[in-house]
Amino acid sequence: MAHISASVYTSHVPAIGAAIDLGKTGEPYWKPVFQGYEFSRLWLREHTPDAIVLVFNDHATAFSLDMIPTFAIGTAALYHPADEGWGPRPVPVVMGHPELAAHIAQSVIQQDFDLTIVNKMDVDHGLTVPLSLLCGQPLAWPCPVIPLAVNVVQYPAPSGRRCFELGRAIARALAQYDEPLNVQIWGTGGMSHQLQGPRAGLINREFDNAFLDRLIADPAGLAQLPHIDYVREAGSEGIEMVMWLIARGAMADAAGGARPRVAHRFYHVPASNTAVGHLILEQGSV
Ligand code: DHB
Ligand code: FE
Numbered sequence: 001m002a003h004i005s006a007s008v009y010t011s012h013v014p015a016i017g018a019a020i021d022l023g024k025t026g027e028p029y030w031k032p033v034f035q036g037y038e039f040s041r042l043w044l045r046e047h048t049p050d051a052i053v054l055v056f057n058d059h060a061t062a063f064s065l066d067m068i069p070t071f072a073i074g075t076a077a078l079y080h081p082a083d084e085g086w087g088p089r090p091v092p093v094v095m096g097h098p099e100l101a102a103h104i105a106q107s108v109i110q111q112d113f114d115l116t117i118v119n120k121m122d123v124d125h126g127l128t129v130p131l132s133l134l135c136g137q138p139l140a141w142p143c144p145v146i147p148l149a150v151n152v153v154q155y156p157a158p159s160g161r162r163c164f165e166l167g168r169a170i171a172r173a174l175a176q177y178d179e180p181l182n183v184q185i186w187g188t189g190g191m192s193h194q195l196q197g198p199r200a201g202l203i204n205r206e207f208d209n210a211f212l213d214r215l216i217a218d219p220a221g222l223a224q225l226p227h228i229d230y231v232r233e234a235g236s237e238g239i240e241m242v243m244w245l246i247a248r249g250a251m252a253d254a255a256g257g258a259r260p261r262v263a264h265r266f267y268h269v270p271a272s273n274t275a276v277g278h279l280i281l282e283q284g285s286v
Pocket of ligand 2 (some may be wrong): 012059133189190240
């Protein structure tokens with residue numbers, strides 16, 4: 001069986017990607033952001049998994065108002081970095097894991113989750129910025145990545161509760177895989193931010209830190225939080241944080257197993273318009 005060894009949570013602010021690509025990580029504005037990921041880059045080098053299930057949202061890049069899958073799993077062998085208006089980011093192509101992705105699709109759909117199967121997709125900053133934050137600027141990403149895209153751009157978005165349940169279903173799928181793979185699951189997006197309207201620029205440190213506390217200690221309770229609370233407290237784009245609950249639901253304690261260990265926690269304001277949050281949870285014995 002495959003198993004989840006750790007979950008990683010991080011914001012995906014596009015300006016962070018630009019800072020890396022343009023060599024600005026040492027500038028005073030950016031330095032404190034990247035310092036928060038120094039531990040994580042070393043950690044990932046020491047804990048490189050066989051595959052990463054990377055939960056992210058597409059920002060009207062691969063999908064548009066023409067077609068809006070709520071949950072979409074990438075089953076392709078590779079994914080190109082998307083052109084979001086400034087040319088594709090100068091980062092490696094993302095190698096997929098078609099066998100494991102197809103298995104997860106099979107198992108999770110049979111567990112009554114409606115996943116859209118995506119065989120061709122360019123991946124935007126939602127997926128590539130988290131990889132850059134934890135891997136730096138390698139010639140190739142350290143392992144295959146299975147993109148799991150969640151619609152949090154166009155209402156209706158899935159509830160936190162359903163995201164948490166999807167994570168649990170993914171963990172069950174991995175337990176039935178016939179290779180002993182070490183898999184990480186990453187939840188990305190957030191934390192509080194609003195990019196539009198009269199409240200543009202909204203940041204809520206108190207809400208974000210309480211969210212991190214509960215994500216660690218009471219994820220099932222946190223999963224009950226309704227949409228309106230995310231939007232009111234964390235801004236219209238703060239709804240991206242429901243994706244963190246997919247990663248959290250895949251940890252062993254969500255199925256009655258051992259609680260994960262906090263390996264790293266970081267929070268910083270601001271990066272562009274966004275509060276940056278980051279967490280690494282390691283699974284001990286299951
Ligand atoms: C910003 C943050 C995002 O999550 C995003 O998708 C786009 C922009 C920002 O802070 O500028
Ligand atoms: Fe975003």
